[in-house]
Amino acid sequence: MRALLFVILGLAVGAMGATFALSALRQGTPFHDGVMAVMQHHMGALRANVRAKQCDAKVSAERLARLRLTAGDIREAFPDMDAGFARAGATLDAALDAAVAAAPASCDGLAVALKPVGDACQSCHQQYR
Template identity: 35%
Template sequence: MKVILLFLAGALIGALVAFSAANTFGQRHAWPRGVMAVMQHHAAALRDARKQERCDAAATAPHWRILAAVGGDIEPAYASTGSVEPDFRRQAQAFSAATAQFAAEPPRDCAALDQALPKLKEQCDNCHRDYR
């Protein structure tokens, strides 16, 4: 009986520790995951705009601006969960630079958007290939 009680107490403590560790882990990664979720949303919005042929600068500029702004958070967000490699920093900066360029001069029509979207995807894919 005593052994069973001890075992149950051990299991309960183990579960509590695991739960609190998982919680801490989740909170620590909330910022980087949030950054990615916001970028995902605006990248999808740009693709939707293309599909619906709403390609003028007025329709897409807000998304480019947010991508550029949030891109500046990639490095600090990941740095908050641990150290980031110099190459990661370089990729994050390349992302910010590319999106800042599109925010400053948004594609004006669907042909231009067709050039820009693969470049955006390339930026996401490059970093994900190495770090995701």
């Protein structure tokens, strides 16, 4: 009986520790910074590919798809924003949907597809960052 109590106590303390650790982690890397950092990473990599003239269709498609998925997290990452912010997010979603659908197979095509995406990032930043 006593041993069982200790096991239960141990589990409770462990769960509390895990909760504290998780919330500390979340404060260290806020979700909204993470979402933006991941998008920045993929945009940077795609632009570097254009500059290096290495625009493999499959590589671009994969990266654009990951960028699109991350953009889908913007609204959850910024829960307290107004309707204009949601529209700016939707503009980015639409630009990325178009880029994914275009499936660019050349560097010129990729640059053309990225232009409205970059514009969508910038226009939201001008207003809300």
